């Protein structure tokens with residue numbers, strides 16, 4: 001069983017790479033950002049709650065996010081493993097994930113961070129904003145806020161898994177295929 005955390009700042013290419021990796025390794029891909037967008041699209045209570053934070057480039061509170069993530073994991077008892085994309089984004093989320101997986105007799109196999117420069121990230125997100133229709137992709141101030149939140153709240157998650165030798169960094173610059181090959185080379189070393 002492989003349980004991978006695909007890590008990195010907003011716009012670093014996690015979503016793009018997760019789709020290909022899920023297919024290659026037969027894993028269930030869970031993107032908390034996609035789950036929130038689907039709730040917002042359906043105008044559910046959860047969606048309304050999330051929108052207030054997402055539109056400002058802030059994180060949705062942990063209890064909301066963790067509850068949603070748990071439901072999604074529980075919905076796949078047959079899974080060979082998971083790719084967590086955009087989760088965990090805080091230390092309490094990482095602790096909740098570790099507890100959830102321990103309860104299932106498994107654990108995180110590894111965390112791989114995509115290393116991309118801040119200017120490249122801003123350019124990629126602004127470019128995506130032209131077609132994504134995402135309310136958090138069109139304003140440079142909101143994008144810079146998301147990057148600041150990443151540095152303050154999310155980056156410590158890398159160190160959390162580094163303590164057990166499970167955090168890896170790969171170069172996130174280059175073509176989609178080149179980055180995919182780098183990810184696979186690392187995943188193939190996981191037990």
Ligand code: ADP
Nearest residue numbers: 010011032033034054058059060065086087089
């Ligand atoms: P990106 O990685 O490009 O920022 P995502 O689609 O992963 O985009 O997330 C979009 C937004 O959804 C985030 O900026 C945040 O507001 C919210 N979000 C997603 N995942 C989480 C999470 N694990 N915890 C809190 N908020 C989250």
